[in-house]
Amino acid sequence: EYDFFKFEAVADYAPYRLKSVFNIVISLTATGAGPRSNQQNTGIHKYVKISNLLSREGSNTTLSSRNVNISGIIDFLTYGPASGLMNEMPILRIKLRSVPEHGTMTLRRKMMGKGDTFTQNDV
Numbered sequence: 001e002y003d004f005f006k007f008e009a010v011a012d013y014a015p016y017r018l019k020s021v022f023n024i025v026i027s028l029t030a031t032g033a034g035p036r037s038n039q040q041n042t043g044i045h046k047y048v049k050i051s052n053l054l055s056r057e058g059s060n061t062t063l064s065s066r067n068v069n070i071s072g073i074i075d076f077l078t079y080g081p082a083s084g085l086m087n088e089m090p091i092l093r094i095k096l097r098s099v100p101e102h103g104t105m106t107l108r109r110k111m112m113g114k115g116d117t118f119t120q121n122d123v
Contacts, residue, residue: 006022007022064123092119
């Protein structure tokens with residue numbers, strides 16, 4: 001998945017670039033990864049908190065910020081080294097990579113499927 005911005009470039013004595021799209025991928029990778037590193041304290045692991053969610057057969061379970069919490073990434077973007085580059089609050093989306101093996105996942109009474117997204121505020 002890419003984020004993108006659209007732009008046009010105009011310069012004297014050069015062909016115009018009209019209606020161009022610049023696709024970008026922003027990632028936060030683990031540094032110092034290796035057999036002796038503690039990956040929970042490096043890279044993106046440092047900013048994401050995830051804990052398992054168990055649902056008994058036939059019951060409903062609510063996913064909460066105790067199970068999925070990416071507010072650390074939002075804090076890093078908002079207050080970190082590059083925070084002066086941002087004009088507004090970042091919106092991060094969590095993408096559902098697979099559906100539950102048994103049962104369904106719903107958001108606001110809509111069944112979610114593989115590839116659907118939600119935000120931290122939805123949790």
